Amino acid sequence: MSSSPDRPSEQRLASVRERLDYEMDRREVLRTLVGAGYTLGLARWLGVDDVFNAADGEVPVVTALVRSNPADPWSLEPQTTNVPAAWYARVRKAFELNDMLAQSTITGYLGSAVVPGSYDSGSARITVEVSVEPTELRETLEKLADGILFNVKSINPDDFSEERPVGEPRYLRNPEQQGVPAGIICESQYSIATLGAPLYDPDSRSHYFSTAQHAFQAAGETVGSPVSLPFENGEQSELGRVVGSYEVADVAIIEPTGYYQPHGVIAGDSTYDVRGQYTRLGLADLVARGEPLHKVGGMTGQTSGTIQGIDAVSCLTSRTCRHGQLRWGTETDMTDGDSGSVSFHRDEQADDGSVLIAGFNNARTWWPGQSYVWGISAYALTDHHGLHF
Structure with missing residues (x-):
């Protein structure tokens, strides 16, 4: 099977953590993490096959950024959970439509x-x-x-x-x-x-x-x-x-x-x-x-x-x-x-x-x-x- 540049997911997560650990581009990394959570979940870091092969029709998403070390506010890491794929697709569509509304010129x-x-x-x-x-x-x-x-x-x-x-x-x-x-x-x-x-x-x-x-x-x-x-x-x-x-x-x-x-x-x-x-x-x-x-x-x-x-x-x-x-x-x-x-x-x-x-x-x-x-x-x-x- 041919490899994908977007896989494996663990390498991508490790790469993000490494950038945080070594204090490189912290604001950019933080925005990437937040964006991954509220826009496309972990799908941004996973290949398409990973998403559609998720167990029981579920999709892993980033739900929070949490300190791995409670005493260190710079130790934020993504916290993930699995959600139903059908629900995820519908909610993501709602986000997109809401963005369209906000950018429109609808009277009133x-x-x-x-x-x-x-x-x-x-x-x-x-x-x-x-x-x-x-x-x-x-x-x-x-x-x-x-x-x-x-x-x-x-x-x-x-x-x-x-x-x-x-x-x-x-x-x-x-x-x-x-x-x-x-x-x-x-x-x-x-x-x-x-x-x-x-x-x-x-x-x-x-x-x-x-x-x-x-x-x-x-x-x-x-x-x-x-x-x-x-x-x-x-x-x-x-x-x-x-x-x-x-x-x-x-x-x-x-x-x-x-x-x-x-x-x-x-x-x-x-x-x-x-x-x-x-x-x-x-x-x-x-x-x-x-x-x-x-x-x-x-x-x-x-x-x-x-x-x-x-x-x-x-x-x-x-x-x-x-x-x-x-x-x-x-x-x-x-x-x-x-x-x-x-x-x-x-x-x-x-x-x-x-x-x-x-x-x-x-x-x-x-x-x-x-x-x-x-x-x-x-x-x-x-x-x-x-x-x-």
């Missing part, structure tokens, strides 16, 4: 999201929001569907409610501890927000605090803005200064400037160690199995809810559409001050209770007929900006 298009079905159903659908009567659009989409279901809904984002859940600020429990966890409040010159999990830059080998960029929106030039850590007694200490501002992603990264340093844990009902992040197909796998996400907001604390859409596009809040969004939970899972928190799920292939990050929480629905929290997915942040959890 406000956003869309992919909702994978269960593994047994082998299905997927796309929810589409428009500001016009959807009848004609629905007919057009059904011609392109190729087995993908569409749920088109007309919404009016000008109809809004100011009702929000009430919460209590969550402060650093011990002001003497140097490592600051995610899930507590921080403060800009203009508002409070929630500290997300630490973000890492593989190019500079730097680590940062993270939160929502819109907490600094009144600052004009966000970079350089100070961020403080408030305490329950009314005092506060400087946490750091913003060194990276990503308006479309709605993420700000903060370089530590004093005593306090980012700590890779989330302080919720328990203390959760962060060990990596989900790929796009990893989120799809969670949806297929009905697994919930959790978040710890600086005001509302820990809540959980089901995923309502992945690889979502939102064109509601700015002139630039936001891609790679994650929708989950309900409106009650977020209030002012929770922005910047991260959604997460337990790493089911680990036995230490560690968690993987799904994405940020930056906004909630305010119009009738829909109810969820949304923000950029971890895989999209990595793909666009090279940062990872």
